[in-house]
Amino acid sequence: MPGTYNPADVLQALPEVFLASVALIVLVLSFAAPARRGWMETLSIGGVVGTGVLLVWAAVPLFQPGGSPVSVFSGSYLVDKFAIFFKVVFLIATLLVILMSIDYLPLVGVPVGEFYAILLFSTVGMMFIASGGNLLTLYIGLETMSISIYILCGFLKRDQKSNEAALKYLLMGAFSSGVILYGISLLYGLTGALGFEEIAATLATIDLSNPALLLAMVMLTAGFGFKIAIVPFHMYLPDVYEGAPTAVTAFLAVASEAAGVAALLRVFLGAMPHIQVDWTVLFWILAALTMTIGNVVAMAQRNIKRMLAYSSIAHIGYVLIGFVAGAKLGISAVLFYVLVYAFMTAGAFAMVILLQTETVKGDLIEDFAGLGQVKPIAAAAMVIFLLSLTGIPPTAGFVGKFYLFSAAISAGYVWLTLIAVINTAISLFYYMRVAMVMYMGEAPEGLALSSSRPLHAAVAFAVLGTLGIGIFPQWFLKIAQASVFGLLP
Amino acid sequence: MSGVTLPLLTIVTFLPLAGAILLLFIRRDKEGLIRRVSLVVTGVTLLISLALPLSFDFGSAEFQFVERVSWIPTIGVSYIMGIDGISLWLVCLTALISPIAVLCSWEAITERVKEYHFFLLLMHTGMMGVFLALDFFLFYVFWEVVLVPMYFLIGIWGHPARRLYAAIKFFLYTLFGSVVMLLGILAVYFYAGAQTGTHTFDILELMKVSYPWSPSLLSFQNLVWLAFFLSFAIKVPMFPFHTWLPDAHTEAPTAGSLILAAVLLKMGTYGFVRFSLPMFPEATLYFVPFMVTLSIFAIIYGAMVCLVQQDMKRLIAFSSVSHMGFVMLGMFALNMQGLQGSILQMVNHGLSTGALFLIVGLIYDRIHSRMIADMGGLSTVMPIYGTLFAITMFSSIGLPGLNGFIGEFLILVGAFKVSWLWALFAVSGIVLGAAYMLWLFQRTMFGKVIHERNKGLPDLNLREVMTLIPLVIMFFWIGLYPAPFLKAMEPSVQKVVKRLDQARKVVEAPTPTPVARNWARDRHEE
Known part of the structure; x- marks a missing residue:
């Protein structure tokens, strides 16, 4: 009452x-x-x-x-x-x-x-x-x-x-x-x-x-x-x-x-479902702009935190695809992607912290140079996050993107999905540049990583989430689907 | 044997992955052990794969050894593996190439041996999976999984000059194509789901659905066909999507080139036979002129470019463009001979071009150059090498008695049945092919040893010979007794042809063209 x-x-x-x-x-x-x-x-x-x-x-x-x-x-x-x-x-x-x-x-x-x-x-x-x-x-x-x-x-x-x-x-x-x-x-x-x-x-x-x-x-x-x-x-x-x-x-x-x-x-689906037609058009344009500008500008970054900033802008663009597609499929894709995104992005930032020591700030892409040879496990973890951010299987990022795309296709937004496809290719370029630096660059003398145990645990947890959801997404997809009921008529 | 059957396909697919994980636990400085473990793993995989043709039912067109496990039921994804006459020999080819890839890297790869073999084995799993997966989601996963190790193989162990460029170019091209294919897969998924009421990525189920087609470019089936086409055409690679190939091949280490040529390119042609032809037969027929034009272009253009190459590896890379054009031409003859020849030629190209890349790799290990000008008269210094090179070259240009002849012959018959003009172009490609290969052989092997430092080159050692011998045996086997190879694929190919013949009735049904209609109306008004 x-x-x-x-x-x-x-x-x-x-x-x-x-x-x-x-x-x-x-x-x-x-x-x-x-x-x-x-x-x-x-x-x-x-x-x-x-x-x-x-x-x-x-x-x-x-x-x-x-x-x-x-x-x-x-x-x-x-x-x-x-x-x-x-x-x-x-x-x-x-x-x-x-x-x-x-x-x-x-x-x-x-x-x-x-x-x-x-x-x-x-x-x-x-x-x-x-x-x-x-x-x-x-x-x-x-x-x-x-x-x-x-x-x-x-x-x-x-x-x-x-x-x-x-x-x-x-x-x-x-x-x-x-x-x-x-x-x-x-x-x-x-x-x-x-x-x-x-x-x-x-x-x-x-x-x-x-x-x-x-x-x-x-x-x-x-x-x-x-x-x-x-x-x-x-x-x-x-x-x-x-x-x-x-x-x-x-x-x-x-x-x-x-x-x-x-x-x-909450606000748009909960309060304004009756003008969905209006805001769908608006968000269609915003989604296309957001992912494209995010990805294109990310290519030019030297600082990894800035690069990840633009990458997160791009990912919000992907999320908006699901929002535009709407319906249960689209919104559950948004939810699923948010979960996936949490693991892979947190993991990538944890890697940046891992590189920071008393002498090195570790926030430039070059600071990752040679990590693949000196610290292979850390580099492998970073590769998993990068692949997931790009959306390559068998990582969670792939399933997330797959699900978003399928929502958009099922709702008939083929052009928006095509824009997302082109963006995926663009994003590959800058994510893989980090991998390239790690494996093909020369490590500076005395490259050291943070020895923090909790930080290692955070990276491990993020890897587990990124790979786990990527290989066994069933349970998580079901939860995401169940979670949109009630929000949608 | 009754009761429990071994999941044979899962074993041959994931055994290499298990080996890769095992490698992670070996210390990185124990390089010998790492090499031996990789060789054993790939060797055992090969032995197990031999059980596939041995227990394969040659008379059946259906998928065999099928395994089915539910994976992501929420969106209709299952783990389904199966093999039929089309994929059988490609799987065997993959299994055969992998131990050779390990062997040919034995001395050539000295840096980061552990990662190298890890990526090789990982890629092995991906390639097997591509040919065996019968669920689109699973197929796509394997399809993409192959890209990552290849990217690193080219980028880390490639030729230092331009490896980064080649690696990212390879990755970008193929990824772009793949994601567009993903949209095609989703379109099929939703369409079939709406028709049948159950959403599934099960390829066998999706094949039962017929997709709407009309003679307009923008009809559903044509668009989906184009989405698949982009991905496969980049992979094959078809003209004009081939530009990544010479770079990737030239910069990749020998094993990388070997796998790229022998298996990765086949993923594209396999995709056409497996998906485009039987799933979208009307669209396939609609695009025949387009595909044949591109193929003929590739055959002739590839061969012409070969004639001017200075770099032996680049020459062989371009010869791949030409040969794969052949495979595509045979396929789009869309009759028994053409398709059988096309599939057989996929295997043949894998064997002979793979061998050619090995041969370039062997000489590169000795003189550290791939330039034709740096060679010359080598057969007097290295007679075993010269002999093996000669056999391989003859296989590649299709000398009777060797494997290439059978495939090319069938393709020509298939093409001729449709149009003598196609056959004419194809024959000119063969002639050009013989020209550049013989010329290459002549410039590198015959005559006097022009460079002083080449005089003391050691001939092949036992390990090196062993990398080529299995391939040479296969050249002769397929060349002299191709019956089992053709027989195994016959029922499956027949099924595809039948499906296409049904579609032909739809496509060639006399639909009144606008002109005809007008004419009829005018007549009526009179």
């Missing part, structure tokens, strides 16, 4: 409450016992894993036949399969980032406790986005996430680029939040509702040719476009990726992008 409040409803948000509490404890520890680095690390990992357990526990009844989604707090908070799916992706990403950070933070001189606390807060924000049942919950989740990330980007206080990244991201982020709010207010003005279902219900009854509605749609597209870096709203992204501490970049590339996609799906 909307409008009633039941104290037990809080239990539905137990995973978020739990993770936020852990974050607070870490924050307290960071000034109460700043020397206890190990505690904070263990606590953060434990918090993420514990939240995962709680989520799975909540998910089991949902994924049973007949399990129905729960909506609490007057419909502003939803617990459905879609939310669970994205939350698991966020947690996987957060876990990988924490593992990468454990020895990286002391190396670059970042205060540990605050970092983990803010990272976890950001994750909580993402989880709220995934569960958002109305525009305000979603917006608050988005801001919680973004503001935390602005801080994380600037954690290298003495580093000019890090400062630049933080400021640029803050300004752009604030601007895009404003644009989103403007879109929200227009929608509210037109429909008098904030909940996605109510908005959709009202839109079914009113005149859809109202220009204000179109304006609202464009505003929301632009706002979310900034958040997930759709061309032409992507300009800030490479600078931010380059300047931010690499672990944060990984977090941005994986978790924050996934959260942006979740928000996009």
Whole structure:
């Protein structure tokens, strides 16, 4: 019953409450016992894993036949399969980032406790986005996430680029939040509702040719476009990726992008299915632009973080193909791709961190030179990530792309798929250049890798995910397919 | 034997992969051990593959030794392997070439031996899989898996001058073609799914569906045919998609060239016979003039380019373009003789061009040059080498008694049955082929030894002879007694021809052309 409040409803948000509490404890520890680095690390990992357990526990009844989604707090908070799916992706990403950070933070001189606390807060924000049942919950989740990330980007206080990244991201982020709010207010003005279902219900009854509605749609597209870096709203992204501490970049590339996609799906599919015709055309163009510009510019990069930044722009372009294709097939392809993308991109960034030591910054493509001869296992892991990013079997990236393409073909978007095919060939060129440097370049004297165990574990986990989902995708595809039900009519 | 049957096809496909994984656990400085393990693995694979023709039912057109396991049921993907008369000899060829590839790298490859053999074995698995897979998803996986090791083989162990360029060019060309084919596969998948109600990538199921065709370029079947065509034509390579080939061949190490010529190019022609012809027969007939034109162009153009090459390896690479044009011409005669000759010629080309690349590799190991000008009169210094080269050359130009003759003869008969003009062009290709090969042989082998430093060249040792002997035996076997080879493929080929003959009725059905209609209407109005 909307409008009633039941104290037990809080239990539905137990995973978020739990993770936020852990974050607070870490924050307290960071000034109460700043020397206890190990505690904070263990606590953060434990918090993420514990939240995962709680989520799975909540998910089991949902994924049973007949399990129905729960909506609490007057419909502003939803617990459905879609939310669970994205939350698991966020947690996987957060876990990988924490593992990468454990020895990286002391190396670059970042205060540990605050970092983990803010990272976890950001994750909580993402989880709220995934569960958002109305525009305000979603917006608050988005801001919680973004503001935390602005801080994380600037954690290298003495580093000019890090400062630049933080400021640029803050300004752009604030601007895009404003644009989103403007879109929200227009929608509210037109429909008098904030909940996605109510908005959709009202839109079914009113005149859809109202220009204000179109304006609202464009505003929301632009706002979310900034958040997930759709061309032409992507300009800030490479600078931010380059300047931010690499672990944060990984977090941005994986978790924050996934959260942006979740928000996009919730708002456009949940609230505006009636004007799908309009935004499909818009996103068709944006998808083509995003993947093409992302890939073409990536070819020219020397810095691997910038290259991966453009590559992540390109991948958002691929994701949009599934969004444009729509229907259950298209949206489940988006979900599946987001999961796959998390593993391979996190893995690639973990490799960049692996290369960073006290003497070498390791963020140029040349820094990978000779890795294939000196550190064959590390190089092999990187090759797997690169092949997966290109979309070559038997990696997860292939299955993801395959699934996206099949959704697009089945919906009849042959031209868009052809553009994606050409882009795949372009992307091969720059991904393989890294492989080429690793295997065909000469290693500098005394090339050393980080000896961090947790980092190695992160790489191993990412390899496992990339190959595992690539060879046995059945289970994951099924979960992704199941997770779109409820979101789509 | 009753009850449990061995998954023979899975074994021959994945045994090399198991070997590759085993290599990872050997220390990298134990190069001898790595080589021996690779040789044993490929050798055992060859022995097991011999069981395939021995227990193959020669009278059946159906797929045999079929294995079927569910893989990704959500989207209708299964692990299906099977073999028929078309793939049988290509599988055997692959199995035969791999140990030779290991053997010919024995002394030539001294750097990063472990990775090298790892990639060789990985590629072996991919190639076997391509010929055996009966599920489009699985097929595509194997198809792409082949690319990566080849890329590294060319890029790392290739000739230093332009290896990076050649490697990426190879990868880009073939990947682009493959992904377009993937779109074709998806189109077929969805169309057939809508027709039959079950979405599946099972090739045998998809072959039962007939795809809509009309004499317009943009009809469904024609478009899908073109998507497949792009991928296969790049792989074959057909003119004008061949430009990656000379670069890749020239820069690749000997084993790379060997595998490229013997097996990888066959993946393209195999794709045409396996998929394009029986699945899209109407489109195949529609594109016959187009394909034959390209093939004839390739035959003559390839041969002409050979005549001006200074580089022996590049010459043989271009001769591949010409020979593969032959294979395509025979195939698109679309009759029994043409198709049988085409498939046999795939094997023949694999054997003889593979052997030619080995021969270039042997001389390159000695004089570190591939330039024809750096050779001359070598047969007096290296008589065994000269003899083997001569036999191989004769096989390549189709001397009666050797394998090339049988294939070319059948192709000519097939082509002649359709049009004497095609046969005429093909014959001119043979004449040109004889010209450049004999001329090459003359310039490198006969006459006086022109270079002082070539006088002390050692002849082939036992290992080197052993790399060529199996191929030479095959030359004679196929040349003198081709019956078992042709007999095994006959039922399967017959099935394809039958399907095409059915389609011919549709394509050649008297449809009123616009002109005819107008004429009829005018008559009516009178």
